[in-house]
Amino acid sequence: MSVVPFRRLIHWLLLIAFCVPLAQAQADDRDRGEAIVGTLGTMGSDTMAGLMLRWGEALVRRHPGIRLQLQASGSASAPPALVAGTTRLGPMSRPMSDAERHAFVARHGYPPRELTVARDALVVVVHRHNPLAGLGRRELDAVFSDTRRCGAPAAIRDWQALGVDWPEGRIRLHGRNAASGTQALFRRVALCSGLFRPAVNEHPGSAAVVAAVAEDPRSIGYAGLNHLTSGVKALAHRIDDGTLRAPDPEAVRRGEYALSRDLYLYLNVPPGEALPAPERAFLDLVLSPAGQAVVEELGFVALPEAQRRRQRRALALDDGG
C-alpha cells in the first residue's frame, strides 16, 4: 500500500541511504573518467522517482564526483522549482501546461527546453480470472464516467452489459486520485475529458489500484503499466475498427496503444549557453542505450531509436551511443 506521504518519506530515505555510499564511492573511484564535480538537483514527478533514482545511481557510478539531490513530490512541483531557479531539471509525467510555461517565460525570458525521456502507458486492469479481452473507448467511458462524452448511448453499470457472464452484478471502479497525472491522462483519452462517476474509488497510488482489483473479481481499474502484477489482467484497447491493441511495449513505442504518454524532463537552459557539466552528463546517460535499458527494467517503455538520436543531436551530445 503506498500512501503519498509515506511514499515520499521512502523516497527521502532512499535518497539518504543512497548518498552515504556515494561518499565512499567518491573516494576510491576518483581516478576513473573525466572528473565532473558538482551537484545535480532535480524536482518533480513521483511517477518518475524510481527512474530518476536509477539514472542518478548510474550517473554517480560513471562520475563519482557528482552529488545528487533528487526530490519527487509530484509533477506539479517541477514548474515552480524551475521558475524559481532552485533546479535546472524538472521531471514531469505530463506536458507543462500553458500557464506553467508562461510563468517560466515571464521569469527567465526564454521557454523551457522539453525532452522526452521515456514512454509510459496506462493499462485497464481486471481480476486475473475475468474473461473479458478488451474494451473500446466508448465502453470505458460508459463504465467510468457519467457524462459519456465519447458518445456511448447508455451507462454501463453491470458486468452483463459488457457481454461477460462470470463476474455478475455491479462493476466496481478503481482509479487514481484527482491531481495525479495518471488520472488526468485517463480522463482525457478514455473519458473524452468528461467527468468520472463519483463511485470511482480513488487510490493514492497505482500499486494500490492493482491490489484492490486483484482482491475483488468484480472490479475494474486503471494503473501505470509498470505496476502490473500477476493478480490482475491487463485489458487490450479496442480501436474503432474492432481490432484489439494489447499494451505491449512495441505498441506503446509506436504510439498504437491509445492510453500511452510521454515522460518528460524540462530543462532550464538559456539559449546559446551550454549546460553545466553534471546536467549534461546526466542527459548523456539518459539518452544513451544504457539509460534506456534502465527505462525498460523499471517497466516503462524506451524511446524509439530515431527519437533518441534526434534528441541527442539537438542537445549536441557527442554521439557515443
Added chain:
Amino acid sequence: MLDSPPPTAVRRRLRQGRDRLATALITAGGIGVIAALLAIGLFLAVEVVPLFWPSGEASAIHAEALWGGGETAAEDATRHRWAPTATLTSGEAPRISLVPLAWGTLEAAAWALAIAVPLALGAAAHSSLFMSRRLRSRLKPTLELMEALPGVVVGFVAGLVLAPWVERHLAEVVACLVLLVPGLLLAGGLRSRLPARWREALPLGWAGLWLVPWLALVLAASVWLAPWLEALAFDGDLRRFLELRLGLDIAVRNALIVGAAMGFAVMPSIYALAEDALSGVPASLAEGAQALGATRWQTLWRVVLPAASPGIFSAVMIGAGRAVGETMIVLMASGNAALMTLNPLDGLRSLAATIAIELPEAGPGGVHYQLLLLAALALFVFTFLVNTLAELVRTRLRRRYRRLGGGS
C-alpha cells in the same frame, strides 16, 4: 565545605524567584498554545481569502459552487461533485462542491460513534460499577494501550485485511451481529436459572472473563448457522440479494468498515474518560440509593449516570472530535469515492483524506490549493465548534449536578 543553610531571607527570595519563573513558563506555555491555535486559523483564513476576493483578473468562486450544486450540465446526473482538477483548468463550469466531502466526514464520524459510544459507555458502566476491582485494574491499562495504536496501522488492517475478508464472508458477519445480542441475553437468563452453587462460580464481577468462551461459542454457532440463514432468507447469496433485489451498491471499503475501524480507534478514549467520570461519582450516592431499596440497575440509570453525565458527555464529544479529524483510517479504509448516500455499504470520502491525498499535488497558490485549505478551515472551525459546545454543555451540566457531588 560550607554546611550552614543560607539565611532564611535568601532562601525565601530564591523560592519566590523559582515560583515566579515557573508561573512565567506556564503562562507562556498557555499563551503559546492559544497563539498557535489562532495563528493556524488565521493562516488558513488568509490563504483562503483570494478564493472569494481575487486580486488579479481571476474570477471569484461563488459560495454557491462550494456548498450548492453549481451549474449542472444536462449530460451530468451528479449534482454535488468534487472534481477540481478536471474542471478548474479546462474552462468548464467549476465543479467544486465540498458537500460530498463534508457528508463523507460526518457519515464516517456518525458510524464510528454509533459503534464506539454504546460499547465504550457500556464497558465504562460495567467496569466502574459491576466489575471486580482486580479485573478492572488489568482491563483499564489494556484498553488504554489500544489508544496508542497509530491510525495508519488501524487503517491498514481495516482496509487491506478486514474489508476484503468481510466482503467475502458477509453472511457470517451479519449472522454474528444478529446473534450476538440474543446470545448475551441468553447467557444472563441461563445464569439466573443456575443452581446457587454454580452461580457462585460465575460471579458477576468476573463476567468480563467467563463470558469470553461463551461469546466464542455464540460466534462459532453463528458462523455455522450463516449458510442456512443465507439460504433461508436471502436466496442463498446475501451479496447478490442486496445488490440485485434491493439495488444496493456494495463497496469493499465502505462506510461500515470505516466506522468499525474508527470506532475501534476512538473507543479507548471515550471509555477512559467515561470510566473516570463514573468512578468519580461518590460512593455515598450509590450506596445511599441502594440503601433506599434501589436495585443496581436503578442506581446506575437514575443516580450514577446523571451525576456523571457532564464527564460522559465530554467523553463522547472528544470522541466525535477525533472521529471528524481522523485522516489515515478514513483514507485507507474507505475507497475515497465522493458519494452521498445513506447506504452504509457504499464508499465515502472525507475532507481530511482529500486534503492528505490532493494537497501534495496541488500547486501552492492555485485555486485547487486554496480550496483544500478552505476544506481544512472548515474542519478546523467544525472541531472548534464541537469542542466549544462540549465545554459549554459540560459546565452547565456540572453546575446542575454539583449539588449531588457529581464527577467532573
